[in-house]
Structures are given as C-alpha cells and as structure tokens.
Amino acid sequence: MAPPRKLARREQEALEALHRLSPCTAAELQPEIGGTYSATRAVLSRLAVKGLASHRYDGPRYVYEPTEESSSAGSSALREVVNTFFRGSNSEALGALLALSKDTVDEEELLRLEAMVARARSKGTNDA
Numbered sequence: 001m002a003p004p005r006k007l008a009r010r011e012q013e014a015l016e017a018l019h020r021l022s023p024c025t026a027a028e029l030q031p032e033i034g035g036t037y038s039a040t041r042a043v044l045s046r047l048a049v050k051g052l053a054s055h056r057y058d059g060p061r062y063v064y065e066p067t068e069e070s071s072s073a074g075s076s077a078l079r080e081v082v083n084t085f086f087r088g089s090n091s092e093a094l095g096a097l098l099a100l101s102k103d104t105v106d107e108e109e110l111l112r113l114e115a116m117v118a119r120a121r122s123k124g125t126n127d128a
Helices: 010-020 028-034 038-047 070-085 090-100 107-127
Strands: 053-058 061-066
Touching: 010 028, 010 038, 010 061, 010 070, 028 038, 028 061, 038 061, 070 090
Parallel strands: none
Antiparallel strands: 053 061
C-alpha cells in the first residue's frame, strides 16, 4: 500500500465525494464540494496528476473515478483517524463507534462483531 499523501482540504473533500458518487462528471461532483465548475475541474485534475483519480472521455465530457478501491481508501482513512484521535487504540475507536450508533446496532450486527473478535483472537493465538 502506498504511503498516505497529504492533500489540501478541498482535494480531500473532492476525493471523498468522488468515492461516494463514482463514476461521475465534474458537473455531478460540483454541488458536493461547492465552488465553480472550473474550480471543480481543477481539483479533479490535481487528483489525477497525483494518481488518486482517473478519467475517461465519454462523449462530450470526462467521467472521473478514484484509482483506489473505496474499501482500501476507507481502511487508510480509518487508520489515520484511529491514530490521530484514539492514540492508536482500536478498542477506543470501536467504543466510540458503538456509542455513536447505540440506537442502530441490532442483534445481527452484534453477532458479526463478535465473530470478528473471535477471528482476531484465533489469529492472535495462531501467530504466537
């Protein structure tokens, strides 16, 4: 995995929106990030130069997509959040997520979380 790249705030916002809307045109992305159409195109061009977005020509317009899978980008972003706001503690981060979603965590999701914890435990004992 490539090391994380520092992006300007506007580039980060555009990349996040691009992951949500992909594939999309600059005109479709513009309302998500604000600013002018030209500014949106400029941000997308910078992301393309940095290797974070790609585009293809579709008739009279460019269609943009992120170059990294959303799940991989999400894992990188989550790792940064855990390191920055939770001092690298997965349990503190998970506790915060559960506190945020206390009204929406159902029994099925709790069972999936328990299975993940069991797999992590078994992996840890197998590595020893």
